[in-house]
Amino acid sequence: MHRFANPARFLRLANVALPWLAALAVLSLAAGLYLALFDSPPDYQQGDTVRIMYIHVPSAWMGMFCYTAMAAFSAMALIWKHPLADLLARATAPIGAAFTLICLVTGSLWGKPMWGTWWAWDARLTSMLILFFLYLGYMALANAFDDPGRGARASAILALVGFVNVPVIKWSVDWWNTLHQPASVIKMGGPAIDKSMLIPLLLMALGFQAYYFVVLILRARAEIAAAKIGTIRMAQVHAAGQGD
Amino acid sequence: MDAIRSFLAMGGYGAYIWPCYLLATVVMVGLLVVSVRTARRREGELDRLQQLRRDRPGRRRRTAIAEGSNP
Amino acid sequence: MTRKQRRLYFVVLGLLALGAAVGLVLNALGDDMVYFYTPSQLQAKHVPPGRRVRIGGLVEQGSVMKAGSTVTFRITDNTAVLPTTYTGILPDLFREGQGVVAEGKIGTDGVLHASEILAKHDEKYMPKEVADALKKSGQWQGGKK
Numbered sequence: 001m002h003r004f005a006n007p008a009r010f011l012r013l014a015n016v017a018l019p020w021l022a023a024l025a026v027l028s029l030a031a032g033l034y035l036a037l038f039d040s041p042p043d044y045q046q047g048d049t050v051r052i053m054y055i056h057v058p059s060a061w062m063g064m065f066c067y068t069a070m071a072a073f074s075a076m077a078l079i080w081k082h083p084l085a086d087l088l089a090r091a092t093a094p095i096g097a098a099f100t101l102i103c104l105v106t107g108s109l110w111g112k113p114m115w116g117t118w119w120a121w122d123a124r125l126t127s128m129l130i131l132f133f134l135y136l137g138y139m140a141l142a143n144a145f146d147d148p149g150r151g152a153r154a155s156a157i158l159a160l161v162g163f164v165n166v167p168v169i170k171w172s173v174d175w176w177n178t179l180h181q182p183a184s185v186i187k188m189g190g191p192a193i194d195k196s197m198l199i200p201l202l203l204m205a206l207g208f209q210a211y212y213f214v215v216l217i218l219r220a221r222a223e224i225a226a227a228k229i230g231t232i233r234m235a236q237v238h239a240a241g242q243g244d
Numbered sequence: 245m246d247a248i249r250s251f252l253a254m255g256g257y258g259a260y261i262w263p264c265y266l267l268a269t270v271v272m273v274g275l276l277v278v279s280v281r282t283a284r285r286r287e288g289e290l291d292r293l294q295q296l297r298r299d300r301p302g303r304r305r306r307t308a309i310a311e312g313s314n315p
Numbered sequence: 316m317t318r319k320q321r322r323l324y325f326v327v328l329g330l331l332a333l334g335a336a337v338g339l340v341l342n343a344l345g346d347d348m349v350y351f352y353t354p355s356q357l358q359a360k361h362v363p364p365g366r367r368v369r370i371g372g373l374v375e376q377g378s379v380m381k382a383g384s385t386v387t388f389r390i391t392d393n394t395a396v397l398p399t400t401y402t403g404i405l406p407d408l409f410r411e412g413q414g415v416v417a418e419g420k421i422g423t424d425g426v427l428h429a430s431e432i433l434a435k436h437d438e439k440y441m442p443k444e445v446a447d448a449l450k451k452s453g454q455w456q457g458g459k460k
Contacts, residue, residue, distance in 0.1 A: 037265075038251075041442030045408060048255035050440060055268045079322045098271050106264040113260050115433045116406025122350035160330060164337045175341075177349040177371055179416055184438040194441035211272060218279040225286035232293050 007084055007224050014217040021217070025210035032203030040200050050197065052110040057185070058205040059102040062212060063131055064166050066096025070138070071163040074156035084220075086152045087227070089159060090142050091219035095212055097135035104128060115179060123172035124180035127165055134162040148230075351416050354395035364423050370397055371416040371435065379411055390415060390427070401429040408434035 036054035043050035073089035076082050107125070108118045119125065138155050145151035173182045185191045191198055254261045341348065351371035352360065362368055370390055378389040385402045388411075399417050409415060414435030419428045441449075 041444075042255060043440055044443040044446035045410075045413070046436065046440075047257060047407075049257045049260060051254070051261050052264045053440070055264050059268070075326055079326055080319060094275065098275050102268050102271055105267055109260045109264050113257055114406065114408045114436055116404075116409075117431075117433055120350065120433065123348050160326065161333060163330070164334055168337075168341070175348075177351050177353070179350050179371075179433060179435060181436045182438045184440060187438070192439045194445050196442060197440050211276075215276055215279050218276075218283045222279065222283040222286045225283070225290045229286065229290050229293060232290075232297070 007087075010084055011221065011224065014220065018214065018217050021210050021213045025207050025214055027207075028203050028210060029207035032200050032207050035200035036204060040196055041194075043197070046114055049110055049114055052106050053197075054200050054204050056103055056106040056110060057201060058208045059099040059106065060128070061205060062208050063096055063100035063103050063128070064169060065209075066092050066099060066212065067131060067134070067159075067163065067166055070096060071159045071166075074159035077152065078156050078160070083227070086156065087223045088216065088220055089156065090152075091216050091223055093135055093139050093142070094219070095215050097132065097139065099208070099212075100128065100132045100135060104132060120179045122178040122180055123176045124169065124178045127169045127172050130165055131162075131169060134158070134165060138162070353392040354390055354397040355392055357397065357421075358395050362421060364421050367418065367420055368427070369416060369418045370399075370427060371414065372397070374409070374411050374413055374415050376411050390417060397427055398425070399427040399429055401432050403432070405432055406434040408436055410434075413437075 032054065036051055040051070040054075042048045070089045070092045073085045073092065076085035077089060107128075111120070112118050138158055141158055142151050142155035145154070170183075172178060173180055184193045185198070185201070193201070252258055252262075351369040353372055354370060357368065357370055372390040372392040375389040375391040375396065378387075380387050384404075385400065386405065387398065387400045390397045390399055399419075401417065401419075409432065414437060416433040416435055417427055417429040418431040418433075420430075422428055
């Protein structure tokens with residue numbers, strides 16, 4: 001664990017992995033999109049709107065995955081004070097927010113023709129909207145303080161507190177009557193989804209996951225560089241101050 | 245031509261399906277481009293700063309003052 | 316105990332306490348968290364006529380009757396049944412045997428006068444041929460198209 005906490009070692013590993021992850025993302029998204037748009041059947045009930053699911057469901061998974069990762073990184077940052085953990089949490093937030101936004105909008109575009117409404121305040125939709133606001137709050141808080149250390153602490157606590165929302169999202173459809181349908185893929189007794197639709201769904205999910213790691217590495221590199229620039233500038237200001 | 249038109253129509257749901265794919269593409273490509281650019285810019289700046297310190301160790305103080313006054 | 320361990324216990328205890336608190340709140344909210352009541356829940360509640368309610372269940376097979384843009388049908392949860400009437404455009408997924416959520420007021424006649432009808436989708440995804448094959452072999456009775 002601690003071996004990977006060293007930013008230099010992280011950068012070396014990340015740069016080796018980056019081209020492979022990028023290739024994996026491109027290939028699985030290309031195959032997933034081809035199947036999703038051209039080579040998968042319309043649903044027996046929903047017709048072609050089932051194709052919205054190939055975007056909606058993986059982005060919902062990623063929205064929850066990113067928040068879980070962000071909370072885990074935040075816990076590591078709070079407990080073990082790894083500078084890298086805080087940085088990875090901060091790099092994850094905008095990616096999670098982007099996926100959650102895609103999930104909300106595509107869900108709305110599916111809901112209008114199928115349910116008959118763009119939005120319903122049921123437990124699943126509401127908890128997903130709360131997830132989006134948690135991301136926004138986290139990003140605002142992480143950048144609100146002049147002292148980056150204080151911003152990191154406050155936002156890490158917010159990330160951990162907000163994590164209670166993730167199980168609520170997952171099981172909201174089982175705990176309460178909701179307009180949203182229950183889980184199709186990750187459920188007891190195996191997926192309730194035909195193979196011809198499950199395969200494009202899983203390919204898209206794999207592509208989204210690889211995309212997350214690609215963007216995470218890029219954003220982490222930017223954060224590491226920014227931290228180093230800050231240190232150099234501080235040293236310069238310090239040196240200048242001593243010179244006076 | 246008809247094949248293309250019927251593909252775009254998506255069984256009458258094209259107006260709902262295509263915006264989904266468009267939005268996902270715009271958001272994901274946009275985030276990727278911004279992330280690549282930010283990483284390049286910051287790493288370039290860091291290289292420049294490190295170069296500066298390495299090239300002119302003797303004049304380090306003066307550069308430091310010049311840089312420090314104009315961050 | 317090192318400071319790291321202390322921080323670890325603090326975070327774990329904090330999360331447990333928070334989780335318990337949220338669980339209690341959600342449990343207390345109970346009924347307010349549901350999006351709709353089923354017809355049998357409605358019966359048990361004795362809702363006065365004229366109050367707005369949201370009722371969800373299945374559209375009973377063979378109960379749908381259309382007259383112009385007005386449609387009457389019965390919502391069932393296989394225990395209780397609620398007759399419903401609605402005027403307007405129905406969502407595409409509205410079908411006999413499929414889930415539905417209707418919002419409106421219960422009249423003195425015991426009929427739900429719905430002002431909004433939402434179709435509910437289930438968790439099954441399959442192509443038409445697979446659905447037909449499953450029905451033919453009698454493994455599954457799904458909603459009719």
